[in-house]
Amino acid sequence: MFALIDCNNFFVSCERLFLPALREKPVVVLSNNDGCVISRSNEAKAIGVPMGAPMFEIRDLLKREKVHSFSSNFQLYGDISNRVMQILQRFSPEVDVYSVDEAFLDLSGTPDGKFEEVGEDIRRTVLQWTGIPVSVGIAPSRTLAKLAAGISKKQGKTFLLIEEETLREVRRRTPVEDIWGIGRKLSASLRMAGIGTAEELANTNETWIRQKYNVMMQRKVLELRGIPCESGEHESSGKNAIMASRSFGTPLTKLEDVQEAVTSYTARASRKLREQQSVARVVSVYIQTNRHNPRERYYANYQMVELPSYTDDTAEIARFAREAMKKIFVPGLRYKKCGVTLMDFAPAGNFQQSLLDDAETVLKRQRQHQLMLVVDKMNRKLGGDTLKFGGEGIAQKWTAKSEHCSPRYTTRWKDIPLVN
DNA sequence: TCTGGGGTCCTAGGACCC
DNA sequence: TCTGGGGTCCTAGGACCC
Numbered sequence: 376m377f378a379l380i381d382c383n384n385f386f387v388s389c390e391r392l393f394l395p396a397l398r399e400k401p402v403v404v405l406s407n408n409d410g411c412v413i414s415r416s417n418e419a420k421a422i423g424v425p426m427g428a429p430m431f432e433i434r435d436l437l438k439r440e441k442v443h444s445f446s447s448n449f450q451l452y453g454d455i456s457n458r459v460m461q462i463l464q465r466f467s468p469e470v471d472v473y474s475v476d477e478a479f480l481d482l483s484g485t486p487d488g489k490f491e492e493v494g495e496d497i498r499r500t501v502l503q504w505t506g507i508p509v510s511v512g513i514a515p516s517r518t519l520a521k522l523a524a525g526i527s528k529k530q531g532k533t534f535l536l537i538e539e540e541t542l543r544e545v546r547r548r549t550p551v552e553d554i555w556g557i558g559r560k561l562s563a564s565l566r567m568a569g570i571g572t573a574e575e576l577a578n579t580n581e582t583w584i585r586q587k588y589n590v591m592m593q594r595k596v597l598e599l600r601g602i603p604c605e606s607g608e609h610e611s612s613g614k615n616a617i618m619a620s621r622s623f624g625t626p627l628t629k630l631e632d633v634q635e636a637v638t639s640y641t642a643r644a645s646r647k648l649r650e651q652q653s654v655a656r657v658v659s660v661y662i663q664t665n666r667h668n669p670r671e672r673y674y675a676n677y678q679m680v681e682l683p684s685y686t687d688d689t690a691e692i693a694r695f696a697r698e699a700m701k702k703i704f705v706p707g708l709r710y711k712k713c714g715v716t717l718m719d720f721a722p723a724g725n726f727q728q729s730l731l732d733d734a735e736t737v738l739k740r741q742r743q744h745q746l747m748l749v750v751d752k753m754n755r756k757l758g759g760d761t762l763k764f765g766g767e768g769i770a771q772k773w774t775a776k777s778e779h780c781s782p783r784y785t786t787r788w789k790d791i792p793l794v795n
Numbered sequence: 796t797c798t799g800g801g802g803t804c805c806t807a808g809g810a811c812c813c
Numbered sequence: 814t815c816t817g818g819g820g821t822c823c824t825a826g827g828a829c830c831c
Contacts, residue, residue: 385831406799413799413831431797447799474802474831558829589805591828618801667798714800775799 376490376513376537377603378480379520380463380497382456383508383528385476386414389455390445392506393784393792401442405430408622408775409446446777454785458505466497471607479517479607494533512536517605518598521555522573546574546599556595561588573599613651613720619644620714623773626665627710630701633662635768637700638693640715642764645689649751653720654685658692660699662713676703684732685721688743689750692717693766758787 382388386404391397401418405411411429412419422440424433437444456475463470469481485493494511501509512523514536522545523536536542552562554573568587570576577599585593594604619640627633637660648655661677678699686692696715732740750762782790 408799409797411798427798429798434797449800477831556829560828591805614802616802620800622799665798668796712799716801 376482376485376515377517377520378467378482378490378494378497378511378513379473379517379524380459380478380480380501381510381512381524381528382459382476383510384414384416385456385507386445386447386452387416387419388507389452390448390781391416392455393781397443401440402445403437403442404445404447405779407447407777408624409778410622413447444779446780448781448783450783450786451781455505455507459501459507459509462501462504463497465500466493469607479520481607482513490535490537491533494527494535498533510534515601516598516603517607518555518595519601522549522553525553542601543574546577547572549573551576554595554599556591561592564588613653614647615718615720617644617647617651617655617717618714619647619716620661620712621775622712623710624776625772627773628708630704630706632768632773633700633704633710633713634697635766635771636713636773637696637715638764638766639768639771640713641693641696642689642767644715644717645687645692645747646751646754648717648720649687649723649747652723654687654723655692655717655720656682656685657717657719658682658696658699659716659718660696660703660713661716662700662703662710664708665711671709674705674708676705678703679718684740686740687723688740688747689764690743693764697766 387402390402390404397416399418400416401422401424402416403412403419403424404414406413409430411427412424412433413427415424415426419442422436422442424436424442436442452475460470460472460478463478463480467480467482467484471479471481473479480497482490482493490513494513497511498509501507510524510527511533512520512525512527513533514520514523519536519542523534526536526545527534536545550562550572551557551565551570552559554576557565565571565576570579576596579596581593581596584596597604621636621640623636627636641658657679659677659679661675663675664671664673666673666675680695680699682692682695700713754761782792784790784792
């Protein structure tokens with residue numbers, strides 16, 4: 376049996392923790408660059424603020440309805456998320472953190488008949504210890520647990536999707552679009568084939584669906600019947616790719632400015648790489664102009680580079696990343712966004728050295744590695760950007776807009792709230 | 796004027812091997 | 814005239830997720 380724990384309107388809920396006056400008020404959290412809406416309170420949903428709505432389209436609506444909007448504060452959300460996930464560990468030895476606001480729990484140790492009790496215990500404990508309201512869905516497969524959590528969110532209590540009767544009823548009421556893993560394309564295709572509900576999908580012939588689609592769809596069918604097929608392991612061995620990308624606050628036209636951003640994003644990606652104790656052999660950079668502006672030519676390109684050796688050294692990776700960017704940068708365009716991706720990982724401290732490295736190079740690499748560890752340590756202790764690379768620039772005119780960001784209440788000493 | 800960021804998994808098809 | 818069969822590995826790209 377699986378439980379899916381889902382934090383309700385997570386980013387908004389995080390913001391409300393420290394401003395209780397905003398409870399029952401319409402609140403939204405904006406994406407990076409204050410570009411569009413990525414989290415909405417129930418009140419904001421009721422007013423009709425769509426998910427993903429671009430700011431410039433709904434600015435008037437937000438103002439008229441007195442909606443409180445926040446720039447995204449991922450340090451805060453990340454920290455609150457960790458606290459929630461830690462609490463969940465008490466309820467199961469197998470916690471699969473699926474995203475910042477969701478986790479699957481393996482409840483096979485829980486006796487039948489106790490599921491509802493456990494679910495309510497989870498909801499109560501998380502709310503009391505962190506202030507975050509969560510939904511809990513319990514079912515024999517992950518796909519069904521997702522469906523159950525959706526119902527839990529509406530009902531405000533744990534929802535069990537276990538009994539045959541309930542199962543059939545819920546599946547009948549669930550359009551294929553609402554099934555986890557069935558997106559726009561697949562649902563359109565299923566509807567063409569005359570399959571419109573979860574119940575209909577669950578009742579299709581297994582081999583037929585496998586032939587017409589693929590194993591994923593076959594697994595979906597089984598999962599909907601209550602036979603678990605999706606595997607967990609989302610946090611076990613670190614990521615297979617690490618990406619850092621941002622839209623620029625204003626369009627950039629000069630290579631030097633883009634290079635600053637590339638260096639800065641490389642620093643961020645490399646830090647994550649070291650955190651998960653990996654080294655990378657491939658770095659890829661990309662750049663693009665504004666996709667939505669019909670009056671300007673849209674240009675997007677990327678370049679992948681193999682590094683001379685596995686490494687986690689920001690300086691070395693940045694050198695290659697900047698070189699790669701030079702190759703795809705076309706002068707005369709207004710760039711909107713760029714990004715850096717690290718790929719092809721090996722565990723740090725246990726990887727193939729390059730044949731070409733002589734003793735001196737190996738020593739140099741080790742010293743560089745030590746240096747990076749010190750940089751990371753200082754930045755952890757004294758705050759994000761205490762030590763930066765010169766290449767990241769000082770003025771950084773490309774940094775994203777963030778006009779309504781709340782304090783880092785829980786991760787920066789000077790932002791910790793005072794109680795009078 | 797203004798539209799996020801960071802991931803995963805799967806498949807098809809090409810290169811290559813014996 | 815007639816030109817096999819069975820693999821592996823890699824990559825690009827699509828679809829999906831939150």
